[in-house]
Each structure stands twice: as C-alpha cells, then as structure tokens.
Amino acid sequence: MFNLKNNFQLGIFSSLILSSSAFALEKPKTMDDMWKIIEAQQKQIEALQNTKSLPEEIPTKSPHSEVKTLERKTDILSQEVEKLRTNLAIPEDPKYKSMYGMGPAASKVYGVTKGLSIGGYGEAMYSSYVNPRGNNVTNKDSADMERAVIYLGYKFNDWIVLNNEFEFEHATTGEGSEEKGEVSVEFSQLDFLLDRKYNIRTGLMLMPMGFINEMHEPTTYHGNHRPDTERYIIPSTWREMGAGLFGEILPGVQYRMYGVTSLNAQGFSNSGIVEGRQGGSNAKAEDFAFTGRLDYSPSQIPGFLIGAATFLGNSGQKDITFDNKNYNVFTQLYEGHIQYKHRGLELRALGAWSHIADTAFLNPSLGSAGPIGKESFGTYAEAAYDIMPHLWKDSSQYLAPFFRVERYNTLAVVAKGFDNSVGLDRWIYQAGLSYKPIPNIVIKADYRNIQDRKIVPFGIPTGDEFNLGFGFIY
C-alpha cells in the first residue's frame, strides 16, 4: 500500500534531507538566514507530527524516527546559532602571521572575522653556569618555566580590535621573601583600524623598539635568553600607557608613533634603564615620552627589513630634586636594525645607544644601585641557517644553527666623579641550535661565552652558561 499521502510525506522528507544537505554544503552566513532555515524546519516537523498514522508496511523509515532526526538537526542548528550569538569563533586553522608589528600568535585576533580569539606562548629553560660563583644565588643552575602567556583578543567589528597579553612569569607568584614570579598585563591595547595608512592604538602598549620587545614569542628569535642588548639597553618586555598612530604610510614602509607615560628614573641602575619601566601599574604620569619607529621592507627584496626607532622623554617624573631644583632627566634611546631572510639564511643585526641627562643629580637617589650610565650602548649581529633541507629533503621541519656576537656597556659614560667600575660591560659570543618540528614549537640549545670588563651588579649571573629549553606559540 503506497498511497498519495505517503508519497507526499516522503517528498517532504526528501526535500528536508536535500535542504539539510544544502545547508551542510553552504552554511548560512547570518543569524537571520539560520533562523529562516530553522523556522522552515520547525514547520515541517509540525506537519509530520500532525500526520496521525503511518503505514506499518514501511518499516525502514518510521515517522517517529524522522521526527527525532529532524529534532536533532534542529538542535545542531540551534547550537550553531548560539555560537554565532556568543561570537565565540576560534578559527580551526589560524594563520600565524605577524601583523602590525605584533608576534605571530599575538596577531591572531586580527585574523578572526569577529569575536574572541585565544592564543598564547610559553618558554621554559634549563640554565647551567659553567663558573659557579661561590655561594652566590645568581649562579645556581636552574630550571624555569620562564613564561606562560595567554593572549585574549576580541574583535568587536571589522575595525575595532582589543588585544591583550596576560603573562605568568616564573610559574608562580609565591609568597614571602623568596624570589618568585609575577603576573602582568604585558599589553592591553585597543586598535582602531581606519585605513591602511592611519590607524589608532591606545592602552597599555609595547614600545616599538628593536626586534624583541614587540615580537618576543620564542619561535621568533634564536637562543633561550633574549639578546642582552634587548634586555639591558632596550628593555623588554617594555610597555607603557599611551596612544598613537600606526600603519603603512608607503608601500613597504610601516610606522608606529605613540605618546606614552615615560620611564621612572628612580628605577634606573648601573644595569640600565630596565627597572624604570612603569608597565601601566599606577604609572607616574608627570612626564611623557614620544616613541616612534619606521621600518622598510621593499617588495623587490623579499625577506629584507631595515628600520629604526627612538624613545625620547623626561624620566624625572618631578621626583628628582637637588638643591631645591627639579631635574627632568631627559632620556634618549635610539636603535637601528636590519634583517634579511633568504632561503633558510637568516641575518639580523641591531645597534642601540642611549643618553640620559642630569645623572649627577639622579645618582645619589639610586644609592649603590647606581650610578646610571650617562651613555650606554649595545649591539649584536647574528646569523642562522636552516640546514634541514640538506638533511631531509622533503621535510617541513626546521633546524638552524646560529651564531651571535654581542657587545654592550650599560656604563659607557658616567657623570664626572662617579664609580665606573661596576656595571654590565660585556662581550658575549653565543652559538646554538633552534629546532622546530612544526613552526609553532621550538627546541633551543645554546652556549654563551660571557666576558665581563667590570664588577657585575649583584643579582646578575656571571661567566659562561649553557641553556636548553623549549618554546611554543598557539
């Protein structure tokens, strides 16, 4: 018995399957489209439910099971709608491409259509000191989960993007007087993407200095430790509160220029300006600074980048007084950098120089943590080459030996009369390996030969070291 009514029902069913198939192939683009489909399906379900009886001769497809199937599909569709509604869109296959000067994982949020983006990176290392310095805690071998970082970005729409980096350093914040880790907002910036040439950025922002500060994900540089020049001469990770512009002003010419809270000179030391960073933590805002960067990467020479950056501002924050006078401690930091990547060859070099005014009036406040260098400089050059294609022709893995030579001096010039016998005045020769089984994961080994020319400030390890570690981005 196969009557018209049954034929009609099968027809509806077939069309439903077809429509479902069509939906499977082409997902609705908006919530409205989705709702239309759901409403249509709901009507069909109701129509089926209104059918009083079905012939027992058709055992293969009972109306009851069809209804169940439809309900299940409706549930799935509803879940899809919920997903759209909550805008939770984690791309299944994100592209790790550096954008606007940020690291590859930090750039993920720019790639999403809308909503939340989650990423992160981490790095851990074992450090072994060749020359233990007595009972000094600084030269004790250590194993450290140095950084575990979460990126949480939110794309409000196609032109307003919030990007955050929350960092856990040294694994725990601990308690008591032991040296433990810290939790920090490394950056929290709002980008208003207006035009290729002009975009606005505000919030707690990374200073656009050097290679490392903005792009400090472990897969982007060689060696377990960041180059010392980009730790002590150009602090990293260095962020300040402020606002500014960024964009690509000409083809291949990118810029960033911000007005930010300046450094706090009372944190300076004979190790440099690094502890003068304010990090947006109740930052003193009596003095502001300008920071700007220009990079050129011509399309004619793929892999080539040349650029420079500066930071200029008073660091006194109206706190440095002497004999009833206020001193501004005008701080200038300049750097130039160049990079070339071609067929597995990676070359990178950077030079930085700083000048700080009024140090004679600042130094007494620093006590024996001072004096601060009136001038300091740092420079390094490195070369790496991916040898994996020569070892394993069809592999997409990466294995690059590298070599870096570094020279820096935090106290190149000090104010007249001040102690110049202490500080970081170093040559570092470093060699190592970076191995990436996939681009997101790196395993690093390196050896640093460190040659000091001055008394090393307390708290900083001395002598050669071997480092073994890993890093990841996601």
Add this chain to the structure above:
Amino acid sequence: MRRILLLSIFVSFNGLADSVLPNSKNLNVKAQLGQKLFFDTNLSEPAGQACSSCHNPDFAFTDSDKSQPTSKGVNPEFHGNRNAPTAMYMAHSPVFYFDRAEGIYKGGQFFDGRAATLEDQAKGPFLNPIEMGNPNAETVVEKVKVASYAEEFNAIYGSGALNDSTQAYNYIANAIAEFERSPVFNRFSSKYDFYLFGKATFTAQERRGLAVFEGKGNCVACHSNRPIKDTPPLFTDFSYDNIGVPKNAESLFYSMPSKFNPAGAKFVDLGLGGHLNIFKDDGKFKVPTLRNIALTSPYTHNGYFKELRNVVEFYNTRNIKRHCANPLTNETESLAQKCWAIPEVTQNVNFNELGNLKLSSRDIDDLVAFLETLTDGYGQNSPWYLKNEN
C-alpha cells in the same frame, strides 16, 4: 683618660660646644637646650654623669671607654647589662610597632624597643639606678631648675614650664630628643655618602667590599644601604634579630649586687622577648645602624666582640664552626680554639640570613674596608643636606 674627656666635654658645654661638635651650628633653640641637658653632668645622683658620659660625640655617641663591654654607672663600681649603643641616627627609628606584613616588631628605642620614641628613651637613663641614679623625675627637674639654662625652658615652653614636674620632665625629654633629631646626630657625611654623590672615589678594596656587603655577605638583608625616598641610607631596618651572640663572661654586670642583678651569673638577657614577654622574640635585639661602626666598639648588645673583623667572622662561620666546650669562652679564645660559644639565647637564632656566608678571608677584609667608609666626617657638610634642601 675618661675624666679628661668628661672635662673636655664640660668645657665645650661652657661655650666651646659649637666649635667642637660637628653640625651644631644653626641648631634650633630646643635643640640647643637639649644639647645643654645632654652634656650636663649635674643631672645625675650624685652629680658626675651626663648622657654624654656614655654617648661621647668623639666616638659616634658611644662610650669612649672601650676597656669594658658595658658602661660604668654614676657609681663607677656599677656597670649596666648592655653595651651603650650609638645615639646617632636613632631619630630615624620609627615609633615601635608591629609590622603586620612581615610579622615582626620594628622601631622604637633601646636594644629591646621598650621606649617607643626618642622622648620616651630620653627619660630612661636619668632614673636608671645604675646609669644616672635619680630616684624620680622630680629630682631631675629640681636639678634643671637651678641650672644656668633653666630660664630657657620658660622662653621655649612657656612661662612656668618647670613648675609642674611631670610636664617639666616631658619638656626635658623633648629638648634632648630635639637635639638628637638635629644634624649633630644625623651627619650623613661618611666617605660612602660622598661616594654616592660622585665626590669620593672608593679604593678597589672598598668597592669589592661594597659588592660583598650587597652580595655574598647578605648584609643588606637588615642593614639597608640604599636611600629610601629622601632619607639617606641608614644601614638598619630597625628590626630585631637574634644573631646568636654568646654570653659575655667579661661583663661586670654578672657580679653586680643582687638589687641590680638578682639572677647573678645566671642572668640571661632576653632582649625584645623580655620586654614583650613573648617567647618567639626572646634573644632578639634591635639591628644597629652600621654608620660609624669603626668607632663604636665593642659590638653587639653585651659587648662580646671588641673587633669589627671578628663580628664579620662570627657572621661568616657561626653555623659551621663547632661549639666551644666552655659556653663562656670569650672572643679571643674562641678564635684561637676555632670554635664559637653557644648563643646566650639558643631559640629564635637567625639561621636564614647569616651564619654560613662562605666569605673568604679577602672578602672579610674587603667588607671591613667598606664598613670603615661609613665613618662620618669624611667631608664637613653632608651632601645629602644639599640635595634635600627644600
């Protein structure tokens, strides 16, 4: 010798003080009055003992008599139980308090913090039966009333300032405290101060010593050597610690009459714990400033150490040398026997921050050389006063 010194101080009090005492020019009137009280040997019972008798400005306001671990009292047969500490820089000690964050007591005056403020402290020695021997405050006030400077109280504290003995005693204490707050007691003029201003150069040994002080020596854990805001380095955090100093059998206090020392030879100085009656603070004494440390021997609360180098050596090896068979072994014999006598109070000894510093002999020499840069008077005027001029 002691009498000659006292005489010279008395002479200086009678008109030469300004030229003798560094930084005593331009003192305010209260401090000037305090200075007169401080050097007045008529204020003891019997007369002859002033504050300055045990706090001599030539020795950074400690006792000039280095032959005994504790000072002689107004009766030279009597000796106190504790080594007279320097009165310098004590104005910077905060009012005695419990630091909740660190869970420890800080500040106050005396080795055990029993006086909360400088004023409270100044009232103590006048009435101490060994030190100045006055039976009560009225006796002190009566002596002040007949002093040449008595009129100054009326000018400073108001007419009839000395009429009410309770109030008058407060004024006396206030004037002395004001003197102790003056630059005379807060000179900040050591070589280290000038070094921080780029006006003195450290020798290589002194510079190495500074590195030991901040590094291996871990001295900075309690003797902070860096300025805090506008306050120059004070070389103390005004906390309390039991560093495990042995009993000092050379102290004459053990043989004092029972009215002064009922426990006799069994006397144990509990320090902060004794004052608070808290067991976990037994044996703790206030961390002293290291400014002028080269002038302030003997060292530690009971004057056990006569030599600065030996104190450093004790900090360096307290945990690793064996205990001397005799708990009353003195400093010299301990060194000769390569042992240390057990602490006078064995509980609450600080093992975390000192006791096994692993300093070499050269490190110790360097450290002592650095400590010797902390003596005031390297330059006449403190560079800090110029900096902090407001």
